[in-house]
Amino acid sequence: METKPLIIKNAEQVITLKGSSKGPLKKGKMNDLQILKNGCVFINEGKIAGVGTEEELASVYGELMKEAEIIDARGKIVLPGLVDPHTHVVYAGSREEEYNMRLNGSTYMEIMNNGGGIHATTGKTREASMDELIEQSKKRLDSFLLHGVTTIEAKSGYGLDWETERKQLLAAQELNKMHPIDIVSTFMGAHAIPAEYKKNPDAFVDLIIEEMLPKVSEGKLAEFNDVFCERGVFTPEQSKKILLAGKKLGLIPKIHADEIEPYEGAELAAEVGAISADHLLKASDEGIKRMAENDVIGVLLPGTAFFLMAEFAAGRKMIDMGMSIALSTDCNPGSSPSVSLPFIMNLASLKMGLTPAEAISAATINAAHAINRGHEIGSIETGKKADLTIMNVPNYMKLSYHYGMNHTDTVIKNGEIVVKDGLICKRT
Ligand SMILES: N=CN[C@@H](CCC(=O)O)C(=O)O
Numbered sequence: 320m321e322t323k324p325l326i327i328k329n330a331e332q333v334i335t336l337k338g339s340s341k342g343p344l345k346k347g348k349m350n351d352l353q354i355l356k357n358g359c360v361f362i363n364e365g366k367i368a369g370v371g372t373e374e375e376l377a378s379v380y381g382e383l384m385k386e387a388e389i390i391d392a393r394g395k396i397v398l399p400g401l402v403d404p405h406t407h408v409v410y411a412g413s414r415e416e417e418y419n420m421r422l423n424g425s426t427y428m429e430i431m432n433n434g435g436g437i438h439a440t441t442g443k444t445r446e447a448s449m450d451e452l453i454e455q456s457k458k459r460l461d462s463f464l465l466h467g468v469t470t471i472e473a474k475s476g477y478g479l480d481w482e483t484e485r486k487q488l489l490a491a492q493e494l495n496k497m498h499p500i501d502i503v504s505t506f507m508g509a510h511a512i513p514a515e516y517k518k519n520p521d522a523f524v525d526l527i528i529e530e531m532l533p534k535v536s537e538g539k540l541a542e543f544n545d546v547f548c549e550r551g552v553f554t555p556e557q558s559k560k561i562l563l564a565g566k567k568l569g570l571i572p573k574i575h576a577d578e579i580e581p582y583e584g585a586e587l588a589a590e591v592g593a594i595s596a597d598h599l600l601k602a603s604d605e606g607i608k609r610m611a612e613n614d615v616i617g618v619l620l621p622g623t624a625f626f627l628m629a630e631f632a633a634g635r636k637m638i639d640m641g642m643s644i645a646l647s648t649d650c651n652p653g654s655s656p657s658v659s660l661p662f663i664m665n666l667a668s669l670k671m672g673l674t675p676a677e678a679i680s681a682a683t684i685n686a687a688h689a690i691n692r693g694h695e696i697g698s699i700e701t702g703k704k705a706d707l708t709i710m711n712v713p714n715y716m717k718l719s720y721h722y723g724m725n726h727t728d729t730v731i732k733n734g735e736i737v738v739k740d741g742l743i744c745k746r747t
């Protein structure tokens with residue numbers, strides 16, 4: 320279907336992040352948002368056709384621009400559509416009773432080891448029909464969109480048997496087709512040791528390596544392969560086996576690393592050539608150094624530390640040590656049931672010492688690189704997908720300062736307006 324050209328005019332700030340499509344931003348570069356004041360963005364055929372002043376764009380696209388629908392962004396800022404590089408959005412059920420248990424002193428791992436946590440959601444996800452799974456997950460996608468998010472990564476990992484892992488991955492593919500948000504899939508069979516294999520975890524590792532990973536790869540069901548490398552879940556040795564086996568089949572490694580205890584997950588990420596290591600609350604200095612040296616992106620999830628009442632990852636130190644940082648909600652029913660990436664950005668500044676500009680880089684271009692999409696999304700540059708978010712604030716500092724609010728005014732996905740005045744306007 321052909322879409323009408325669009326022109327965004329009069330924006331107080333266009334946060335372009337131009338020049339960073341080849342690799343993630345590091346150190347001081349994360350502060351350089353490449354802002355265009357009183358800027359204009361011209362969108363044609365789903366792509367960004369031009370960025371500049373109105374006069375500059377008119378001199379190139381004069382006639383075509385006359386046909387364009389105008390969006391007046393006076394008093395507002397334009398950002399690249401936000402990118403969430405770590406979610407568990409496809410699941411069934413909810414776990415508020417565990418929240419209550421944690422408020423009364425139980426820990427996340429105690430709950431999981433007693434058959435709750437990931438196991439509880441696995442039970443619900445196994446029971447859910449494909450339609451139920453899609454319906455429940457689609458509501459969360461709508462909320463993501465309303466918070467300015469245009470692309471997310473989504474993991475399996477609430478099946479822990481092939482039938483349900485496959486169901487989750489197929490649900491993600493279906494949602495990708497039916498919803499404006501683009502979904503990039505990760506296989507995470509190694510999310511927990513299922514009860515059936517508690518006495519013989521290595522047999523589950525073998526099942527993942529010998530049966531599940533080949534089927535994921537043959538069926539083109541995912542691009543990434545993730546492991547929860549944590550004491551009591553998968554050891555670094557088991558994690559390494561699973562990640563290298565996936566890599567041989569073309570699945571790019573990702574790791575849930577050093578979340579609850581220091582466990583050399585960051586070091587492992589560097590060793591196996593992971594695209595990212597995520598969480599990193601307890602990462603060692605040596606692990607941070609090795610990730611920085613090996614260009615592994617640190618995906619930080621401050622919503623999880625907030626919700627688990629844990630110490631936050633050392634984001635400031637990581638940036639200063641040369642690691643590229645991305646930010647994510649970790650959207651899942653246990654440790655971070657949130658879709659608000661803007662709130663995660665606020666937390667990153669208030670609790671991990673990132674500047675508001677660094678938080679924007681981390682939730683746009685660096686997040687895009689953490690899912691191998693830096694070449695097509697994450698910045699406002701000619702030729703990239705027209706995925707844009709207009710926030711109802713006059714400058715980006717106010718996005719950080721006025722915390723806990725949803726400032727999303729307009730979302731444009733592939734050149735189409737999908738959120739207008741803070742409401743979804745394109746129903747799929
Ligand atoms: N820590 C492991 N996995 C998820 C939580 C999953 C859950 O509790 O359901 C995470 O990234 O936080």
Ligand SMILES: [Zn+2]
Nearest residue numbers: 405407575649
């Ligand atoms: Zn996770």
